Amino acid sequence: MSDQKTMEQKILLQHEEPLKTLDDYLARGGFQALKKALGMTQMQVIDEIKRSSLRGRGGAGFPTGIKWEGVYKKQADILGMIPTKYLVCNGSEGEPGTYKDRYLIQKNPYSLIEGMMIASYAIGTYKAIICIKEIFKKEIAILQRALKECADAGYIGDNVMGTGRNLPLELGFGPDSYLLGEDRAQLEVLEGKPAWPRAKGMIPVEYGLFGQPTVVNNVETLSTVPYIILRGADWFKSIGTADTAGTMIFTLTGDVNRPGMYELPMGTSLRTLIEVYGGGAKLDRHIRAVFSGPTNAVIPADKLDTPLDFASMRKIPSGIGSGGFIVYDDTACILKAGLNFARFLAIESCGQCASCKTGTGRIAHRLGLIEEGKGTEQDVFAILEDCLHTKGSGRCYLVTETGIDISSIFYNFPDDVVEHLEYGCLKDRHLPLPKIKDFDEATHTFTFDENYFDRSFAEGRYIIEPAL
Ligand SMILES: Cc1cc2nc3c(=O)[nH]c(=O)nc-3n(C[C@H](O)[C@H](O)[C@H](O)COP(=O)(O)O)c2cc1C
Ligand code: SF4
Structure with missing residues (x-):
C-alpha cells in the first residue's frame, strides 16, 4: 500500500487543525449524519452499522452493529417491564501505551457526540453517558464546552433537531484505575461503586447500567459512526481489510x-x-x-x-x-519491559478473585528477582506455571493478560532469561512504564506517569506472596 494512499484514507484525523467550535464542525458537514439517521428507521441505522463491519476499537474488536441490535431488541424484561436502555461511551483509556482516545477528543469532540446521538437514536436510549477519568482535566473541559454548544444548538437533549425526540447525553466520572476501562467495572462505577468487574455472565447488553440493557462502546468506535452513516457501509468496507474494515x-x-x-x-x-x-x-x-x-x-x-x-x-x-x-x-531489557507490565497488572488487580491477586503478584515478584539477578530456574518454572493456571481464572480478562504477556517473553526471548539467571540484567537503561499522561505534538514527545510505581507501592497496592 503506498503512503499516498494511506494518507488519503484518514477518516477521524482528516482535519489538520483541531475543531475548536461547533461552527468549525458544522462547516465541515457536522451533524448531517445525525440528520440522515433521524430520517431512517432505527433498524435501518443498525443494519448500516452491521453491514459496515465496524468492530470495536476498545480492545476486543466486537462487531458494533451486533451489540446495538442486541440492546435495540430488548423490548421487555422478564417481568414484562419496558427497559430503560443506556449507551455508555468508554473514555477511560487506561491501557499503558495508548493515548488515541484523548487525542481524538482533543482534535474533534463533535464526531463522538454525533456518533453517540446516532447510537442513542438507533438503540432507543433513555440516557447516554461519556464515562471519563476525573484526572483527564483537559479532555473533560473540551467535552463540557462541546456538549453545551451542542445542547444549545439543539443537537442533544430535548427535541433533538426538532424531531420531538429526547436524547440526553452527559458526562460521568471515574477514578484513575485500569479497571475503570473494563466495561462491567465501569458500569459499577457509574452506579457509585468501586471499579470491580461484575461476574462474567453479566454482559452489559443483558444486564447493564442499573440492570438495564446497555451498549458500551469505545470513544473511537463511536466517533467513526457519523462517517459510516453519511458515506455508507460500502465506502467504509472499501478501506482496510476483509477482516477489519476502516x-x-x-x-x-x-x-x-x-x-x-x-x-x-x-x-x-x-x-x-x-x-x-x-x-x-x-x-x-x-x-x-x-x-x-x-x-x-x-x-x-x-x-x-x-x-x-x-x-x-x-x-x-x-x-x-x-x-x-x-x-x-536492542538497548532495552525486554524482561524489564515485561516486569513493568507485570507490576502494573498486579497493582491494578482488584482482588475479587484470589487466583488473580496472588497469581499476578507472584509472577511480578519472581520476575523482579530474575531481573535483579537473584532469580533461579525454579522461579522461571513457577512463573510459567502461574501464567498457565491463572489464564481465564478470574471475573475479567486482567488475570489472563499477565499470563499471556509474560510467558510470551520467556518463549520469544529465552536467551535473555538465561542471561539474567547467570549475570542479572546487563542493560541498565531506565525504562518507564508507558502509562501516558500527555503528548506534545510539536516535539513528538509523550509524558509518562513516572511516579506510578512509587505511589502505588506507598499506597499498599502492590501485594506479593513470595512464599507460595
Ligand atoms: C482490564 C481491561 C481494561 C480495559 N480498558 C478499556 C479502556 O480503557 N477503554 C476501552 O474502550 N475499552 C477498554 N476495555 C474493553 C472494554 O471492556 C470493552 O470491551 C470496550 O469498551 C467495548 O467497546 P468497543 O466494542 O467499542 O471496543 C478494557 C478491558 C479490560 C479487560
Ligand atoms: S480477574 Fe483480577 S482484576 Fe479481574 S475481577 Fe478478578 S481479581 Fe479483579
Whole structure:
C-alpha cells in the first residue's frame, strides 16, 4: 500500500487543525449524519452499522452493529417491564501505551457526540453517558464546552433537531484505575461503586447500567459512526481489510524517531507504522520487540510485517488491543519491559478473585528477582506455571493478560532469561512504564506517569506472596 494512499484514507484525523467550535464542525458537514439517521428507521441505522463491519476499537474488536441490535431488541424484561436502555461511551483509556482516545477528543469532540446521538437514536436510549477519568482535566473541559454548544444548538437533549425526540447525553466520572476501562467495572462505577468487574455472565447488553440493557462502546468506535452513516457501509468496507474494515488511530511510543498518533487503514503493516510513520528505530539501532500494551503477547522483530488487523495479529499470535504499540530496541531489557507490565497488572488487580491477586503478584515478584539477578530456574518454572493456571481464572480478562504477556517473553526471548539467571540484567537503561499522561505534538514527545510505581507501592497496592 503506498503512503499516498494511506494518507488519503484518514477518516477521524482528516482535519489538520483541531475543531475548536461547533461552527468549525458544522462547516465541515457536522451533524448531517445525525440528520440522515433521524430520517431512517432505527433498524435501518443498525443494519448500516452491521453491514459496515465496524468492530470495536476498545480492545476486543466486537462487531458494533451486533451489540446495538442486541440492546435495540430488548423490548421487555422478564417481568414484562419496558427497559430503560443506556449507551455508555468508554473514555477511560487506561491501557499503558495508548493515548488515541484523548487525542481524538482533543482534535474533534463533535464526531463522538454525533456518533453517540446516532447510537442513542438507533438503540432507543433513555440516557447516554461519556464515562471519563476525573484526572483527564483537559479532555473533560473540551467535552463540557462541546456538549453545551451542542445542547444549545439543539443537537442533544430535548427535541433533538426538532424531531420531538429526547436524547440526553452527559458526562460521568471515574477514578484513575485500569479497571475503570473494563466495561462491567465501569458500569459499577457509574452506579457509585468501586471499579470491580461484575461476574462474567453479566454482559452489559443483558444486564447493564442499573440492570438495564446497555451498549458500551469505545470513544473511537463511536466517533467513526457519523462517517459510516453519511458515506455508507460500502465506502467504509472499501478501506482496510476483509477482516477489519476502516482505519484505526495507532499510538506509537518507545524507541522510534517520531512517536505519536497515526491514523492508518487496517491492514497497514506494523513495519510501515514504525518505519514510515514513526521514522524507524532511533540512531539506526535494531528493534527487538514491540508490545501492544500489557494485553497481548510480545511481538518479536521477525513479525513486523504482520498486517494490523484483528485476525492477522491473532495469528502471529498477538493482538491489536487498543492500538497502542510500544517499541523497544536492542538497548532495552525486554524482561524489564515485561516486569513493568507485570507490576502494573498486579497493582491494578482488584482482588475479587484470589487466583488473580496472588497469581499476578507472584509472577511480578519472581520476575523482579530474575531481573535483579537473584532469580533461579525454579522461579522461571513457577512463573510459567502461574501464567498457565491463572489464564481465564478470574471475573475479567486482567488475570489472563499477565499470563499471556509474560510467558510470551520467556518463549520469544529465552536467551535473555538465561542471561539474567547467570549475570542479572546487563542493560541498565531506565525504562518507564508507558502509562501516558500527555503528548506534545510539536516535539513528538509523550509524558509518562513516572511516579506510578512509587505511589502505588506507598499506597499498599502492590501485594506479593513470595512464599507460595
Ligand atoms: C482490564 C481491561 C481494561 C480495559 N480498558 C478499556 C479502556 O480503557 N477503554 C476501552 O474502550 N475499552 C477498554 N476495555 C474493553 C472494554 O471492556 C470493552 O470491551 C470496550 O469498551 C467495548 O467497546 P468497543 O466494542 O467499542 O471496543 C478494557 C478491558 C479490560 C479487560
Ligand atoms: S480477574 Fe483480577 S482484576 Fe479481574 S475481577 Fe478478578 S481479581 Fe479483579
